[in-house]
Amino acid sequence: xxxxxxxxxxxxxxxxxxxxxxxxxxxxxxxxxxxxxxxxxxxxxxxxxxxxxxxxxxxxxxxxxxxxxxxxxxxxxxxxxxxxxxxxxxxxxxxxxxxxxxxxxxxxxxxxxxxxxxxxxxxxxxxxxxxxxxxxxxxxxxxxxxxxxxxxxxxxxxxxxxxxxxxxxxxxxxxxxxxxxxxxxxxxxxxxxxxxxxxxxxxxxxxxxxxxxxxxxxxxxxxxxxxxxxxxxxxxxxxxxxxxxxxxxxxxxxxxxxxxxxxxxxxxxxxxxxxxxxxxxxxxxxxxxxxxxxxxxxxxxxxxxxxxxxxxxxxxxxxxxxxxxxxxxxxxxxxxxxxxxxxxxxxxxxxxxxxxxxxxxxxxxxxxxxxxxxxxxxxxxxxxxxxxxxxxxxxxxxxxxxxxxxxxxxxxxxxxxxxxxxxxxxxxxxxxxxxxxxxxx
Numbered sequence: 001x002x003x004x005x006x007x008x009x010x011x012x013x014x015x016x017x018x019x020x021x022x023x024x025x026x027x028x029x030x031x032x033x034x035x036x037x038x039x040x041x042x043x044x045x046x047x048x049x050x051x052x053x054x055x056x057x058x059x060x061x062x063x064x065x066x067x068x069x070x071x072x073x074x075x076x077x078x079x080x081x082x083x084x085x086x087x088x089x090x091x092x093x094x095x096x097x098x099x100x101x102x103x104x105x106x107x108x109x110x111x112x113x114x115x116x117x118x119x120x121x122x123x124x125x126x127x128x129x130x131x132x133x134x135x136x137x138x139x140x141x142x143x144x145x146x147x148x149x150x151x152x153x154x155x156x157x158x159x160x161x162x163x164x165x166x167x168x169x170x171x172x173x174x175x176x177x178x179x180x181x182x183x184x185x186x187x188x189x190x191x192x193x194x195x196x197x198x199x200x201x202x203x204x205x206x207x208x209x210x211x212x213x214x215x216x217x218x219x220x221x222x223x224x225x226x227x228x229x230x231x232x233x234x235x236x237x238x239x240x241x242x243x244x245x246x247x248x249x250x251x252x253x254x255x256x257x258x259x260x261x262x263x264x265x266x267x268x269x270x271x272x273x274x275x276x277x278x279x280x281x282x283x284x285x286x287x288x289x290x291x292x293x294x295x296x297x298x299x300x301x302x303x304x305x306x307x308x309x310x311x312x313x314x315x316x317x318x319x320x321x322x323x324x325x326x327x328x329x330x331x332x333x334x335x336x337x338x339x340x341x342x343x344x345x346x347x348x349x350x351x352x353x354x355x356x357x358x359x360x361x362x363x364x365x366x367x368x369x370x371x372x373x374x375x376x377x378x379x380x381x382x383x384x385x386x387x388x389x390x391x392x393x394x395x396x397x398x399x400x401x402x403x404x405x406x407x408x409x410x411x412x413x414x415x416x417x418x419x420x421x422x423x424x425x426x427x428x429x430x431x432x433x434x435x436x437x438x439x440x441x
Contacts, residue, residue, distance in 0.1 A: 051226050051241040056250050058276075063303050063368035066101035066279065067094065067359075068269045070311040070318065071134030072108060073351045081163050087140035088167035089352040094141075095170045097359040098255045101274070104138045105263035106131055107311050107318035121262065124274070128262045136160040138260050140167075145257045146186075147175045149206040153188045154222065173381050174248070174256045178206055182380040183229055184248040184256075187211065189221045203240070207233050211240045224248065224256075253373035254381070266318040266333075267325050269308065279306040284334035285358050286314055287349075292338045292358075298367040300336065305366060307358060308334070309351050338362075 077083040094102050119135035120127050139160045146154055176182055187205035194200045201217045202210040205225050225240040248256045263269045273279055281302040315330045331337040340358040341349055
């Protein structure tokens with residue numbers, strides 16, 4: 001009788017096990033149907049959401065600042081690593097002061113351009129040829145400005161970018177993360193086909209799925225896309241609109257990066273301006289210029305300002321090597337010729353230093369005709385704590401390694417920071433296994 005009871009009990013357990021498995025399968029199926037239904041609802045809302053793009057008159061466009069830097073400063077660097085780091089410093093300065101355009105101009109004569117090796121680079125004006133130093137500087141500037149998720153598409157392996165991994169990232173406001181819920185994004189047009197005969201294209205904007213825009217565009221083209229407000233970023237059917245790169249700053253006030261242009265001479269800096277009426281105020285920098293502190297605050301009103309920096313020998317070689325310029329002195333080329341460091345202690349100021357100093361000194365002197373809106377949507381873009389940098393906390397809770405226990409047991413023993421029993425008697429401090437980190441306190 002006991003054996004039969006045991007068998008009946010085992011069969012009952014088997015029935016219960018089968019029943020539990022059946023319930024789990026049903027729950028999984030219900031969860032799957034629920035998730036699919038929620039995804040369909042999200043896709044339906046995302047595909048039906050409309051994108052509103054505000055039209056802005058030309059006179060209401062935000063005022064811009066451009067800087068012109070000679071490419072010859074790259075030849076003054078002593079190693080390839082320093083050449084890359086120099087370009088990184090210029091990109092950082094442009095990003096910090098929200099520069100809209102960086103112009104790399106050649107301050108050498110045509111004879112040097114013939115003898116030196118030329119290279120080509122793609123800019124907003126198409127393929128451009130210039131000397132290698134100008135090309136490398138422009139390429140690194142473009143690389144650092146591009147959002148990280150797009151760099152593999154626009155920048156293949158190249159010798160000019162060999163040491164870009166050593167450079168400090170710009171961490172610009174338009175370098176969004178996948179989870180950033182901002183309405184504007186930079187993207188690349190993909191080759192994914194469109195169903196039907198309606199115009200459109202799929203754009204990779206750094207999300208889980210591509211965004212469908214309402215225009216037929218060429219593949220591998222960088223575009224700025226506006227997404228619907230409040231759209232679910234995990235949806236598979238997000239519809240957006242292609243907008244000008246100036247639209248994000250126009251609507252929200254966010255800094256949306258800079259463009260890079262190459263000029264083969266100093267005259268092309270002025271004549272090939274991307275703006276219809278050119279630059280309405282031009283500023284040259286030199287130690288022989290007027291003291292910048294003598295200018296009144298907000299005295300330099302502008303719509304499109306241009307600040308030109310010289311190379312190792314200043315701007316004089318650029319004027320002498322340019323046959324199209326007829327000015328007698330460099331000062332005659334600019335509306336303002338300023339000395340931004342009137343009390344310099346060094347005989348020379350490097351160009352990357354002059355950019356930081358000059359843009360800081362001109363900050364309260366410039367008055368934009370149309371200032372950008374104050375940016376307030378900081379919760380939608382990455383912040384400084386989102387950069388992935390983890391700093392050590394040097395406080396009472398920091399753990400240490402006891403070397404005496406280490407010698408006895410041949411293993412690490414983590415102990416707390418000791419408190420001296422007698423404050424007058426010196427106590428030996430435990431050795432930190434991370435080394436001397438006091439400089440981070």
